[in-house]
Amino acid sequence: GAVVSQHPSRVICKSGTSVKIECRSLDFQATTMFWYRQFPKQSLMLMATSNEGSKATYEQGVEKDKFLINHASLTLSTLTVTSAHPEDSSFYICSARATSRPSLYEQYFGPGTRLTVT
């Protein structure tokens, strides 16, 4: 149980275009999902917290207009990288907190999406 999927696993896009990444909780409902970014050989950096039915909360330094987050259902959150630039190339990872497990601590991670902007 507690499986989180991401789609696509890899994407290549041209500079200036937008790309959408989906994060799904497959066997549980997730009121809260998190989006992380990871550069090569570096740690995960929290970008934003996504709550179903409300606006996402962005971490300091993360541009909300560039990284659009939508959490329209209890099993799906999307991250759209708008007007992508090569410096946006990174590994994007989502995690989900199960609604039925209200512990603040349990997060289930997706497999990540490798974004390459050319």
Add this chain to the structure above:
Amino acid sequence: GESVGLHLPTLSVQEGDNSIINCAYSNSASDYFIWYKQESGKGPQFIIDIRSNMDKRQGQRVTVLLNKTVKHLSLQIAATQPGDSAVYFCAETSWGKLQFGAGTQVVVTP
């Protein structure tokens, strides 16, 4: 600001030996700590966790030790296997957000 950090970026371990991965944290308000394993191109995989009211917790082949006095966390892996080769992250959490340390690359040699 406060952060979670690791002492060793790379740890080379011979197969069958025990591994010890260290982590220093600075946020005294953190009340829950987690170790994750991340293989190349994959998401983090939960290994073991520990709450701040404990100083030791054991799992299958893994043990986490927490020393709140010096704000130090460690992960011990017994009888390290080739499949243990990965990057290991400690993470601390307060108010539901995870803050990850820098990571340690563990390389298991035959």
